[in-house]
Amino acid sequence: MSAVLKTARGEAGVELAEVDVPEPVPGFARLRVIATGVCGTDIHIARDEYGYDAPVVMGHEILGDVDAVGDDADRHWVSRRVATETYFSTCGRCDWCRDGRVNLCPNRRSIGSFENGGFAPYVVVPIGNLHGVAGESIGAVLAEPLACVAQCLCDPAVVNPGDEVLVVGPGAMGQLSAQVARAQGGTVTLAGLPHDDGRLRVARELGFSTTTQTPDAESFDVVLEASGSAPGAARALSAVKRAGRYVQVGIFGRDVALPIDAVLYKELTVTSGFASTPASWRRALMLMEQGLVELDPLVTESVPLAEWERAFESIRAGNGIKTVIDPQAE
Known part of the structure; x- marks a missing residue:
């Protein structure tokens, strides 16, 4: 499948390349990506102003449908529309993890920077990161930044x-x-x-x-x-x-x-506040469910994966509010 990868230093080190479709192992789910928001952090990664491991598929503001799971016990997630937390793994042992502040774990590895993210048709994430979202609203792609x-x-x-x-x-x-x-x-x-x-x-x-x-x-x-x-x-x-x-x-x-x-x-x-925590996700989802935030008007452009450079340029230039990449679009 095609994906937008950070492969080398500098903005020239971001490119469209082919990668394997990932397979979920137990404890993980594969999402068919509906949309992934282009975040200012993606520009910081492109400019080497934010940490990453190359090569890595970029993109962390993900809205998708659960396509497959690695364990039959998690089959109830299949076909559900979800947003996902960004953490692929944390150490689980440091003071911050033990306090529930996983965002501050020194060994945290997040999708889109240290593990493959959502600028691709499919992405694998931990089951525990999934949050079901109602309806077909594209605005739910903003659940992660809202958190x-x-x-x-x-x-x-x-x-x-x-x-x-x-x-x-x-x-x-x-x-x-x-x-x-x-x-x-x-x-x-x-x-x-x-x-x-x-x-x-x-x-x-x-x-x-x-x-x-x-x-x-x-x-x-x-x-x-x-x-x-x-x-x-x-x-x-x-x-x-x-x-x-x-x-x-x-x-x-x-x-x-x-x-x-x-x-x-x-x-x-x-x-x-740095990134998000389970508590902040609960706050964000409740704000969405109660209609206290309007997200659809903030999605001002959607582009196919092949036009990722135009999406990045929109963010650099301050055009629109939230540009999203649709990996399923031609």
Whole structure:
């Protein structure tokens, strides 16, 4: 089967190549991939700004149908539509695994970076990673990034009812963060740049206030930095009130210079969340089931596997919100 692989260093080391169709062993399931979202992390992997083992099939935001299982005891999963957690394996013995914080395991191996992922027609994942999703909605491909946002915002809750919240960056993570913050009772403004007009239009259609202006200093109780850029973080640190909360949602992918003294002068609470946990998946799925988040409007383009380069370029250029690759399309 054809797949998008990271085979060597640099962006030139990403290519479309042939690999074997995987077979599930006991404890694992094979998914027929319906769609896999292109994430900013995929661009970081392409640029060698995020860890990986080459060669590896990229892609970790997966929606698929269970095609086969390695053990008859798991046959009830066959033909079910699922989203999947990203961990292929963790050590199970470190302090973080024992605390249920598997996202922090130093030996964690995730699909799309250290094990083969979803930019291919089929992928094998652990049975324990599967989460059934209802209906045929393509928006469920965003279940994994939504779980990552829940890891940042939900345990404990970062936003309280009545909080004024600024989200910097109107990409997929910013749009999801805005919806979760609103579900927590916040009044949310989504900030972008003038070239983000299309993304901000989607946010307005979802009922959010938007701006391309620099927010007034010390005007928000909570700021969520989802742009993964140093200017975005500086903007957020300026906008947050004294004794407010700053949450790093985006990944920079490199060292950046920030006005970090604002943390001291304002006595800010700074938090984040890395990847997801079983608890954050429960939060994400409940938000979906209760209709507190709208995911379909965030999927702005679907491309076949052969056009993966166009999908990557859309993310680099900030076009649309979530571009997905459909490995079954011609």
